[in-house]
Amino acid sequence: MTIAENLTLSPADTRQGFYDRLSEQSLAPLWEVMKGLVPPEPKPSMRAHVWRWDTVRPLALEAGVLLTAEEAERRVVVLENPAFPGQSRATDTLYSGVQLVLPGEVAPAHRHTQSALRFMLEGQGGYTAVGGERVTMGFGDFVITPSWAFHDHGNDGDDPVLWLDVLDVPIVGFFEAGFSERHNAERQPIGRPEGDAQARFGSGLLPIGATSPYGLTSPSFSYPYARSHAALQAMAAGAPLDPHHGATLKYANPLDGGWAMPTIAAWMTHLPSGFSTAPIRSTDGLIVAVAEGHGRLRIGDQTLTFGPKDVLAVPNWTWRSFEADEDCFLFVCSDRVVQEKIGLWREETR
Numbered sequence: 001m002t003i004a005e006n007l008t009l010s011p012a013d014t015r016q017g018f019y020d021r022l023s024e025q026s027l028a029p030l031w032e033v034m035k036g037l038v039p040p041e042p043k044p045s046m047r048a049h050v051w052r053w054d055t056v057r058p059l060a061l062e063a064g065v066l067l068t069a070e071e072a073e074r075r076v077v078v079l080e081n082p083a084f085p086g087q088s089r090a091t092d093t094l095y096s097g098v099q100l101v102l103p104g105e106v107a108p109a110h111r112h113t114q115s116a117l118r119f120m121l122e123g124q125g126g127y128t129a130v131g132g133e134r135v136t137m138g139f140g141d142f143v144i145t146p147s148w149a150f151h152d153h154g155n156d157g158d159d160p161v162l163w164l165d166v167l168d169v170p171i172v173g174f175f176e177a178g179f180s181e182r183h184n185a186e187r188q189p190i191g192r193p194e195g196d197a198q199a200r201f202g203s204g205l206l207p208i209g210a211t212s213p214y215g216l217t218s219p220s221f222s223y224p225y226a227r228s229h230a231a232l233q234a235m236a237a238g239a240p241l242d243p244h245h246g247a248t249l250k251y252a253n254p255l256d257g258g259w260a261m262p263t264i265a266a267w268m269t270h271l272p273s274g275f276s277t278a279p280i281r282s283t284d285g286l287i288v289a290v291a292e293g294h295g296r297l298r299i300g301d302q303t304l305t306f307g308p309k310d311v312l313a314v315p316n317w318t319w320r321s322f323e324a325d326e327d328c329f330l331f332v333c334s335d336r337v338v339q340e341k342i343g344l345w346r347e348e349t350r
């Protein structure tokens with residue numbers, strides 16, 4: 001018996017007719033979509049972009065006139081990648097925004113399964129409370145709010161406080177695994193003095209038998225800029241720089257030396273004045289917040305200039321290099337940690 005004997009193809013039954021009949025049964029022909037499903041290499045869909053501080057800052061402050069932090073719950077201007085309007089994504093997999101807290105305001109306590117990081121950009125006296133402990137945030141500090149940990153923000157200073165938020169919202173959304181709830185109090189109760197986590201986990205020492213109260217997230221939820229800055233400066237002064245990374249140090253979980261967060265990899269790069277990095281591309285798209293310095297990013301066939309507090313979106317699998325006109329300190333984060341866990345992450349250098 002041949003296959004043809006079982007077929008009932010009529011002369012009028014075109015391929016399209018067959019596809020239509022497949023579709024009626026919730027079926028589809030692979031060969032029409034194969035190239036897109038298993039591409040020969042990544043074809044980036046996000047776009048390179050710079051959000052200039054001169055543009056973002058006044059608009060964020062304007063939001064402060066229109067509504068309170070309490071009203072907004074989180075008063076944030078979202079950084080939307082121009083390739084994904086309306087999708088609250090700065091890269092394919094990360095959400096980012098600039099949050100404003102005015103003097104005396106409180107962004108009420110809540111928690112969610114999305115992990116968040118803060119990179120402080122402006123203002124003194126801003127604080128975040130995480131898991132019953134407060135941390136005052138100064139310029140350039142990197143602060144984590146772990147998945148499902150209650151957190152509230154406030155500002156005890158005299159000036160507006162602004163910082164960069166990065167959350168794994170699109171990753172959690174992909175799995176449709178998001179949960180959230182509000183605390184019954186506006187500010188969560190504080191059970192430990194400020195600096196407690198720093199003392200236990202952030203001093204190169206650890207409590208014997210230490211585990212993280214935050215599961216897969218670093219128990220050291222604050223990484224002050226003074227330390228990162230000093231470490232990178234000493235590193236750059238002491239040894240030849242890596243041609244592709246300059247002086248780069250990752251924010252590490254002190255318990256295992258891995259990335260500080262389970263879904264967002266974060267690191268800081270220092271490029272001394274005049275230094276240019278050799279071309280590199282990686283499967284992770286980046287969010288870069290400029291802490292200090294002016295320079296240029298060459299990305300694909302584009303050149304983007306940057307200055308202090310600008311935020312850049314750097315597409316995945318696109319050749320990039322940085323040129324520093326002054327001493328630059330760049331905060332960088334990506335989904336690299338997730339890609340590494342599932343065996344996908346790659347980089348290529350020239």
Ligand code: GTQ
Binds near residue numbers: 074076116167
């Ligand atoms: O501070 O908890 O930018 O829940 C977006 C969602 C910040 C926060 C954002 C959030 C937060």
